[in-house]
Amino acid sequence: xxxxxxxxxxxxxxxxxVLLVFAxxxxxxxxxxxxxxxxxxxxxxxYQKAWQLIKLLNEQWLGEPAFDYLYGVTAMQLExxxxxxxxxxxxxxxxxxxxxxxxxxxxxxxxIENYAxxxxxxxxxxxxxxxxAKYQPLVQQLKSFAEDALQRQSFSIVQxxxxxxxxxxxxxxxxxxxxxxxxxxxxxxxxxxxRKSEDEFIxxxxxxxxxxxxxxVSSLRFSSSLNGIHFKDLNQFDRIQAGISTQYHHEFxxxxxxxxxxxxxxxxxxxxxxxxxxxxxxxxxxxxxxxNLFAQVSLGKTDNKVNDGLxxxxxxxxxxxxxxxxxxxxxxxxHWREEISELSDSSSRALQTLTYRINWLQSAKWLFxxxxxxxxxxxxxxxxxxxxxxxxxxxxxxxxTRYRHTxxxxxxxALNMQDKTSSIELFEYDRxxxxxxxxxxx
Numbered sequence: 428x429x430x431x432x433x434x435x436x437x438x439x440x441x442x443x444x445v446l447l448v449f450a451x452x453x454x455x456x457x458x459x460x461x462x463x464x465x466x467x468x469x470x471x472x473x474y475q476k477a478w479q480l481i482k483l484l485n486e487q488w489l490g491e492p493a494f495d496y497l498y499g500v501t502a503m504q505l506e507x508x509x510x511x512x513x514x515x516x517x518x519x520x521x522x523x524x525x526x527x528x529x530x531x532x533x534x535x536x537x538x539i540e541n542y543a544x545x546x547x548x549x550x551x552x553x554x555x556x557x558x559x560a561k562y563q564p565l566v567q568q569l570k571s572f573a574e575d576a577l578q579r580q581s582f583s584i585v586q587x588x589x590x591x592x593x594x595x596x597x598x599x600x601x602x603x604x605x606x607x608x609x610x611x612x613x614x615x616x617x618x619x620x621x622r623k624s625e626d627e628f629i630x631x632x633x634x635x636x637x638x639x640x641x642x643x644v645s646s647l648r649f650s651s652s653l654n655g656i657h658f659k660d661l662n663q664f665d666r667i668q669a670g671i672s673t674q675y676h677h678e679f680x681x682x683x684x685x686x687x688x689x690x691x692x693x694x695x696x697x698x699x700x701x702x703x704x705x706x707x708x709x710x711x712x713x714x715x716x717x718x719n720l721f722a723q724v725s726l727g728k729t730d731n732k733v734n735d736g737l738x739x740x741x742x743x744x745x746x747x748x749x750x751x752x753x754x755x756x757x758x759x760x761x762h763w764r765e766e767i768s769e770l771s772d773s774s775s776r777a778l779q780t781l782t783y784r785i786n787w788l789q790s791a792k793w794l795f796x797x798x799x800x801x802x803x804x805x806x807x808x809x810x811x812x813x814x815x816x817x818x819x820x821x822x823x824x825x826x827x828t829r830y831r832h833t834x835x836x837x838x839x840x841a842l843n844m845q846d847k848t849s850s851i852e853l854f855e856y857d858r859x860x861x862x863x864x865x866x867x868x869x
Contacts (some may be wrong), residue, residue, distance in 0.1 A: 460488055465497050474504040492521045496528055499535065508538040519548075526552060526562055533569050541643055542580065545573035583638045586869050591630040593862030597623045598664050600847075600856050607852045609813060623856060627659045630862075644678040648687075667694040682712040702730045705741065721747040729766065737774055739766040758784040772808025773817070779803050782823070794829040813851050821847040839864045 468477035478501050481494075488494040499514030515532035518525060529548050536544035549570040552558050558566065601623045606614050632654040640646040652670040674687025686708040693701045705727025712720040723745040731737035743764040750757045760782045768774040782800035789795060800823035809816050827841035845858045 457491065457493075460484075460491065460494065462493060462497055465501070469497070469500060469504070474501060477501045478505060490517060490521075492518045492525070492528075495521075496525075496531075499528075499531055503531070503535060503538070506538075508535055511535040512539065512541075524555070524557075526555075526559055530562060530565065530569070533573075537569070537573065537576075540576070540580070542573040542577045543643070545569055546577075549573070580640050582640070585634075585636040585638075587634045587866060588869075589630075589632045589864050589866040591632070591862050591864040592628070593630070593860060594625070594627050595658075595858070595860045596625045597856055597858035598626050598658060598661050599624050600858060602853055602856050604852065604855075610815070617853075621853065624661055626661045626664075628656050630654065630656045630864075646676045647673070648676055649673050663696050665696055668692070682710055684708070684710050699732050701732065701737075703741075704728055705743075709745075717751055719749040719751075721745070721749065736768060736771040738770065739768045739774065741766050754788045756784075756786040756788075758782075760784065767807075771811075773806060773810050775807040776817075777805050777807075792831050794831075795827070796829070797824075797826045799824055810851060813853075815850065817854065818850040819847060819854060820849075821845055835868050837866045837868075839866065 465477050465480045468474070468480060477497070481498055481501055484494060485498075489498075495514045495517045499511040499518065502508070502511035502514060512532065512535045515528055515535055518528040519532055522528065529552055533545045533548040536542070536548065549566055552562070552566055599620070601621050602617065603623045604617065605622070606616050608614050632652065634652045635650065637649040638646055639648075650670070650672045653667070654669075655665075655667040657665050669692050670689065671691075672687060672689040674685050676683065676685050678684075686706075688704070688706045690702070690704045692699060692703075705725045707723055707725035709721065709723035711722075714720055723743075725741075725743050727741045727743075729737070729739045729741060741764065743762065745760065745762045747758055747760040760780075762778075762780040762782070764778045764780075766774075766776055766778075780800060780802040782798055784798045785796065787795045802819075802821045802823065804817075804819040804821075806817040823843075823845050825841065825843040827839055829837055829839040831837045841860075841862050841864070843860045843862075845856075847854070847856050847858075849855045
């Protein structure tokens with residue numbers, strides 16, 4: 428299957444040959460419109476120069492087919508595909524029999540993934556009955572490409588499996604202290620279960636993503652994941668976590684909107700420990716080519732199968748500002764979450780998290796990522812044993828390197844660290860996890 432990039436390259440010899448002769452073909456240029464400097468710049472591949480020349484004439488000659496044609500050609504070279512579409516649409520509306528211009532319109536539609544538009548233009552060309560022989564292979568190629576793309580676009584399945592191995596310095600998120608002081612009781616010696624424990628682990632994961640497109644701008648997406656961790660010695664902390672999400676996605680001219688629901692069950696030591704679910708809606712605004720603004724709100728519940736006192740009603744809000752360049756992506760994320768328990772105020776809490784993330788695509792093979800975060804957790808009621816209100820703070824740091832070995836196989840090495848302080852000494856801990864992962868997509 429030809430890629431869009433390859434397809435565009437195949438169009439160029441036809442395109443620039445036509446540029447030299449089109450003015451004397453379908454429709455002559457007005458006597459007082461001199462397009463030769465623009466044609467010369469295009470034939471010399473000086474696309475920015477051509478664009479500047481077009482801007483000087485734009486106000487006076489927009490709507491003139493000869494000018495609009497060059498406008499569209501130049502916009503395509505500068506990857507201004509939507510502008511190219513509008514220009515070529517004006518040309519074929521004024522000069523329906525201009526075959527090359529209609530082909531360029533089909534090409535522009537392909538660039539914005541409007542494959543139905545490509546097929547419509549091809550059918551018009553074929554139904555005209557006067558298609559130039561030199562265009563026939565190109566038009567058939569366009570039609571086959573668009574039909575194949577529509578077939579792929581309407582429904583897609585992506586699967587991935589991963590195998591990991593690593594070391595966790597604090598499997599149970601326990602304190603490093605051997606003793607703690609409790610008001611009214613004095614100093615207490617902690618059991619091993621409450622103290623920091625380290626171990627090696629292996630992990631296995633699977634992801635499934637389905638995407639059903641209803642149109643160029645709307646789709647229904649389903650994703651699921653299943654990840655298991657087995658510890659070498661501390662088997663009581665073995666866990667399996669699943670994630671299931673369904674969402675409707677719709678794109679508008681300047682933003683994308685989603686609404687959906689998700690469920691996340693967690694098994695500890697082969698027993699269902701917790702089930703979390705939520706409904707959410709989110710929107711992502713395109714502020715410019717480089718800057719996006721993301722917002723999400725959700726409502727959900729936590730059903731703890733071991734302790735009803737940990738059942739909560741949850742609500743959350745997220746806000747993120749993202750900046751992207753050719754190889755760098757920055758993101759500043761704020762996340763607020765409230766968990767309310769009807770049975771225990773000491774389990775009710777409000778969390779706030781601020782995170783900075785960076786991704787650097789060093790090459791087609793190497794991706795470097797990192798994040799730095801800070802979180803606060805404020806509990807509503809006094810702890811039943813320590814008789815004081817719990818307030819936590821946590822600093823987070825993570826770095827990772829991914830190497831894409833082939834199109835389907837990638838390798839990743841990641842280090843994640845946490846340092847937590849608390850108004851109740853028992854809940855203070857530090858933790859580091861080093862993990863190596865092999866991922867296979869199919």
